[in-house]
Amino acid sequence: xxxxxxxxxxxxxxxxxxxxxxxxxxxxxxxxxxxxxxxxxxxxxxxxxxxxxxxxxxxxxxxxxxxxxxxxxxxxxxxxxxxxxxxxxxxxxxxxxxxxxxxxxxxxxxxxxxxxxxxxxxxxxxxxxxxxxxxxxxxxxxxxxxxxxxxxxxxxxxxxxxxxxxxxxxxxxxxxxxxxxxxxxxxxxxxxxxxxxxxxxxxxxxxxxxxxxxxxxxxxxxxxxxxxxxxxxxxxxxxxxxxxxxxxxxxxxxxxxxxx
Numbered sequence: 388x389x390x391x392x393x394x395x396x397x398x399x400x401x402x403x404x405x406x407x408x409x410x411x412x413x414x415x416x417x418x419x420x421x422x423x424x425x426x427x428x429x430x431x432x433x434x435x436x437x438x439x440x441x442x443x444x445x446x447x448x449x450x451x452x453x454x455x456x457x458x459x460x461x462x463x464x465x466x467x468x469x470x471x472x473x474x475x476x477x478x479x480x481x482x483x484x485x486x487x488x489x490x491x492x493x494x495x496x497x498x499x500x501x502x503x504x505x506x507x508x509x510x511x512x513x514x515x516x517x518x519x520x521x522x523x524x525x526x527x528x529x530x531x532x533x534x535x536x537x538x539x540x541x542x543x544x545x546x547x548x549x550x551x552x553x554x555x556x557x558x559x560x561x562x563x564x565x566x567x568x569x570x571x572x573x574x575x576x577x578x579x580x581x582x583x584x585x586x587x588x589x590x591x592x593x594x595x596x597x598x599x600x601x602x603x604x605x606x607x608x609x610x611x612x613x614x615x616x617x618x619x620x621x622x623x624x625x626x627x628x629x630x631x632x633x634x635x636x637x638x639x640x641x642x643x644x645x646x647x
Contacts, residue, residue, distance in 0.1 A: 391412060392506055392507050393506060393507060393508055393509075393512075395408065395412055396409075396412045396413070396466065396506055397462045397465075397466070399412060400440065400462070400465040400466060400469060401465075402441075402444055404437060404440060404441070406437065409469065412506065413469065413470070413473075413502055415473055415476075415498065415502065416433060416436065416469070416473065417433075418476035418477070419431065419432035419433035419436060419472070419473075419475060419476050420432075420433040421433075422475065422476055422479060423486055424475075424486050424563075424565075425485050425486050425487070425565065425567075428563045428564075428565045429563070429564045429565045429566075430562070430563075432472060432475045432476065435472065435562050435563060436468070436469060436471075436472050437469075438562035439468040439469075439471065439472075439555075439558050439559050439562040440465055440468040440469055440558075441562075442468075442557075442558035442559075442561045442562050443464050443465060443467075443468045443554060443555065443558040444461075444465070445558075446554050446557055446558055447461055447464070447554065451557070451577070452553055452554065452557055452577070452580050452581060452584065453581070453584065454550045454551075454553050454554050454584060455550050456550050456551060456554060460550075460551060463512055463515050463516070463551070464551055464554060464555065466508075466512065466515075466516055467515060467516050467519045467520065467551070467555055468555060468558060470495070470499045470502060470516055470520060471495065471499075471519065471520045471523045471555060471559070472488075472491065472495065473495050473498050473499060473502070473520070474488070474490075474491040474492075474494040474495035474498050475488045475491050475495075477494070477498075478490060478491040478494055492520060492521055492522070492523060492524050493521055495520045495521070496517045496518075496520045496521040496618070496619075497517075499513075499516050499517050499520045500513065500517050500611060500614075500615040503516055503517070503611040503614065503615070504609060504611035504612070507609075507610075507611070508610070508611055508614075509610050509614070510596075510598035510602075510610040510611070510613040510614035510617065511595075511596075511598065511614060512614065513610065513611045513613075513614025513615055513618075514548075514596065514598075514614035514615070514617045514618045515548050515551065515614075516614075517614065517615050517618045517619075518544075518545070518546065518548055518552075518618040518621065518622070519548060519551060519552055519555050521618070521622060522536070522541065522544060522545060522552055523552070523555055523556060523559060524556075525541050525544075525556075526541070526552065526553065526556040526576075526579050526580055526583050527556065527560070527576060527579060529541050529579065529583065530579065536625075538582075538583065538586050539586075539590075540625050540626065541583065541625075542583075542586055542587050542590045543590075543621075543624070543625035544621060544622050544625035545587065545593075546593055546594075546596070546618075546621045547593045547594070547595050547596075549583070549584070549587035549593065550584065550587070552583075553580045553581075553583055553584050553587075556576070556580055556583075557576065557577065557580045560572075560573060560576040560577075561573070596617040596621070598610070598613040598614065598617060599613075601613050601616060601617055601620075604634070605634075605637075605638055607641070612641055615640070615641075616637045616640055616641070619637050619640055620633050620634070620637045623636055623637065
């Protein structure tokens with residue numbers, strides 16, 4: 388599949404969005420057009436995705452959360468907003484008459500890796516996109532006693548991308564304005580995002596991954612491979628796995644080619 392690569396996708400994501408170009412670069416998104424969602428949403432899946440990108444842009448301008456995201460990170464966050472729900476079309480089912488998207492976050496991370504590889508994106512951008520896709524629901528549930536990512540674990544899993552994660556989660560919430568949504572739901576989500584940012588900053592430092600070293604250690608063939616493996620390794624490490632076991636597990640992640 389021919390693609391314009393990094394320059395084309397970032398150009399199409401610059402405001403105002405070039406939707407036809409985005410669908411050419413990421414044709415997987417066309418499956419989301421017309422796909423209905425639950426009562427907390429007012430847009431179909433594609434419309435919601437595009438609204439998340441716009442809401443990310445608005446939050447970076449308005450700073451309602453106070454997230455510390457540099458100018459360089461804007462392009463990356465636009466891309467994450469575009470890709471974070473990429474697995475919804477293939478995970479959609481219905482339960483008691485309402486649409487649900489079971490595991491669209493974890494399945495989506497794998498699909499995002501395939502897109503990043505096809506677009507020849509950098510290791511860091513692939514790490515950002517796959518990590519935030521995997522975690523984009525977690526802030527909203529981090530205070531639940533049954534959460535698989537309580538605050539401390541979520542902070543570790545986010546690594547150097549905690550500020551960006553908060554912006555994405557907030558934009559995702561604001562882009563869903565269905566009839567079941569109440570003002571207190573929005574305010575509670577904002578409070579959770581702010582709480583996460585406070586915990587994240589208290590837990591510094593959050594070192595960057597050495598992608599070149601990881602590539603050399605595992606014999607990886609592309610930057611996207613290194614970014615995806617780095618993100619998965621961080622998620623495993625956040626659950627308490629030691630370095631040796633983490634490396635052993637992530638070494639097999641690329642055996643099944645997501646591009647095929």
